[in-house]
Amino acid sequence: MSMNYREAGAGDPVIFIHGFPFNHTMWQPQLANAADGWRFIAPDLRGFGETPDDSSAPLTMETFADDIVALMDDLGLEQAVLVGLSMGGYVALDVVTRYADRVRALVLTATRANADSAEAKANRHSLAARARSSGARAVIDTMLPHLISAHSRLKMPELIKTVQGMMESASPQTMARALEGMALRKDYVADLANVNVSTMIIRGDQDDIIPAAEMETIARSVRGARHEVISLAGHLPNLENPELFNKLLGSFLAYLPPALKLGDFSLSF
Numbered sequence: 001m002s003m004n005y006r007e008a009g010a011g012d013p014v015i016f017i018h019g020f021p022f023n024h025t026m027w028q029p030q031l032a033n034a035a036d037g038w039r040f041i042a043p044d045l046r047g048f049g050e051t052p053d054d055s056s057a058p059l060t061m062e063t064f065a066d067d068i069v070a071l072m073d074d075l076g077l078e079q080a081v082l083v084g085l086s087m088g089g090y091v092a093l094d095v096v097t098r099y100a101d102r103v104r105a106l107v108l109t110a111t112r113a114n115a116d117s118a119e120a121k122a123n124r125h126s127l128a129a130r131a132r133s134s135g136a137r138a139v140i141d142t143m144l145p146h147l148i149s150a151h152s153r154l155k156m157p158e159l160i161k162t163v164q165g166m167m168e169s170a171s172p173q174t175m176a177r178a179l180e181g182m183a184l185r186k187d188y189v190a191d192l193a194n195v196n197v198s199t200m201i202i203r204g205d206q207d208d209i210i211p212a213a214e215m216e217t218i219a220r221s222v223r224g225a226r227h228e229v230i231s232l233a234g235h236l237p238n239l240e241n242p243e244l245f246n247k248l249l250g251s252f253l254a255y256l257p258p259a260l261k262l263g264d265f266s267l268s269f
């Protein structure tokens with residue numbers, strides 16, 4: 001399988017994993033400001049953007065996570081910092097759970113570790129059915145009013161159009177399959193105690209989709225996690241306040257411990 005991605009900058013890798021139903025272009029303000037000494041890589045998950053997929057099974061977080069690790073293998077990256085937003089955060093949590101040694105550090109934004117409730121699963125299945133019968137519009141109409149804070153809508157009226165355009169470019173089939181995959185997602189809360197890499201949580205205080213308590217669970221459960229709140233931002237803080245998001249990311253990257261390279265441990269007798 002081939003995976004489309006864009007990259008910017010040079011240095012140690014940072015992989016940005018987009019949310020649902022977006023694509024790598026949601027990381028444009030980050031790609032345009034790659035931190036010094038870092039290589040920013042933003043892939044399109046399977047079925048989204050320009051990454052093809054012609055299967056019909058649910059798109060599970062495990063599938064997406066395997067694809068991220070396959071991309072790392074392909075690029076010869078032993079480890080990367082993972083930045084995941086919302087569904088991208090579910091994928092990042094799956095990577096750190098199953099491939100802990102491939103993750104150098106984690107940035108989780110507008111996401112949760114808990115699985116869906118029975119009601120949330122039922123809502124996803126009904127939205128998937130509507131995407132299949134009436135197209136992407138069903139998903140766009142359901143999600144769009146909740147993505148961006150009222151403040152951001154006033155301040156950046158063009159952002160709604162950008163986000164809408166990104167959603168319109170997703171195929172209804174892919175949307176339906178990713179919704180089914182998210183409904184199948186496991187609960188990662190118990191795994192949070194085993195995360196032993198530097199972690200930063202970033203949430204918008206106006207996020208209409210992820211309740212603050214769900215992000216606080218992650219912040220509390222991952223040892224030493226840094227917890228940042230971007231005020232007046234909704235579910236897309238990297239787009240709603242890119243200056244502050246980039247500043248937080250830049251400072252997080254700047255203070256990471258140096259990467260361990262294979263061969264750093266030489267035994268002498």
Ligand code: MLT
Binds near residue numbers: 018019085086087182
């Ligand atoms: C996302 O932005 O990726 C979605 O809101 C995630 C979700 O529906 O749980």
